[in-house]
Amino acid sequence: MQFVDLKSQYRHLKSSIDTRIHAVLDHGQYILGPEVKELESKLAARAGAKYCIGCASGTDALLLALLALNVKAGDEVITSAFTFFATGEMIALIGAKPVFVDIDPVTYNIDAAAIEAAITPRTKAIMPVSLYGQPAAMDEINDIAAKHNLPVIEDAAQSFGSLYKGRHSGNLSTIGCTSFFPSKPLGCYGDGGACFTNDDALAEYMLELRNHGQQGRYHHTSIGINGRLDTIQAAVLLAKLEVFDNELLARNEVADQYSAALHEAIPVPQVTPDNTSAWAQYTIEVDDREQLAARLQQAGIPTAVHYPAPLHKQPIFAEANGGLSLPHSERAAERVISLPMHPYLEPGEIQKVANAVKGALAESRK
Ligand SMILES: *Cc1c(COP(=O)(O)O)cnc(C)c1O
Secondary structure (H helix, E strand, O other): OOOOOHHHHHHHHHHHHHHHHHHHHHHOOOEOOHHHHHHHHHHHHHHOOOEEEEEOOHHHHHHHHHHHOOOOOOOEEEEEOOOOHHHHHHHHHOOOEEEEEOEOOOOOOEOHHHOHHHOOOOEEEEEOEOHHHOOOOHHHHHHHHHHOOOOEEEEOOOOOOOEEOOEEOOOOOOEEEEEOOOOOOOOOOOOOEEEEEOOHHHHHHHHHHOEOOEEEOOEEOOOOOEOOOEHHHHHHHHHHHOOHHHHHHHHHHHHHHHHHHHOOOOOOOOOOOOEOOOOOOEEEEOOOHHHHHHHHHHOOOOOEOOOOOOHHHOHHHHHHHOOOOOHHHHHHHHHEEEEOOOOOOOHHHHHHHHHHHHHHHHHHHO
């Protein structure tokens, strides 16, 4: 069994993916070819956003958003302590200070009620993360941001495809950033990402920043990056976008089957009434994660930990956050474990995983 089965997906989509890739090989416009624009307009339409700017990774999407909002050295950006490293990393890379806030232990997303206390005169932006596939409490976050005149960047790397009060993750804030890393709900065959916005000036600036700060060929008006989305990756994404809604349904079915089989044995993941989830991960909490992982491995079932340490405890951030205690993030990091999750899991495989989880839990309670 695979944790994320990209080979099964390719077998299902082979002819459309091959056709799309061969079209690029035939026209030869590998950098910013027509597929990039086609993808950007389809993604923008899907999200209901005015603009989508394709870029080289989810990490670059975060960097482009921070650069476009003019976040600089010495500024502070409020974010979740419980996320993939890139969220805090890009804030720190530009010399700003990531200010880590604890999570809501039910959704694992930033605790909106804890944000205001973290705002200082140096705060330049709020960067919530929509973890495991469901959006953060964006209305609450946007209200606090508006009150303090701050922009909001949603890290939607795991949540593209999900809805918050009927609106699309990625298009819930000043700028939304997503990732097309192969194992994300919408993934390409390498690195890729995108930014979404409804702001004309920000969109224009991010287009410029992703291509060396160029306004026209060899006319550089700002300091940017080489952060373009490859045409071949856009081609792969165009083929996968055709089936994305079906895959989201399949992911929801997998999650429902896991929860039906597990809910009597263990608390199962909760999606709030405001949200749908793209189910980037199906993540549970257990007392003895090592034991569960070992038992599942013996049964041929891979697991993963997202993530084993909150960012304020990562070596590079630990010193600056020595006295910081964020108990929900710390507890989650010690207890979470993710089960195989992809749209091509068979009901028999889901049952096998659930049975193995229940067996391991029963054993550990003896
Ligand atoms: C995957 C991920 C990123 C980074 O995306 P890449 O495409 O791998 O650079 C950023 N934030 C979160 C929450 C992620 O899950």
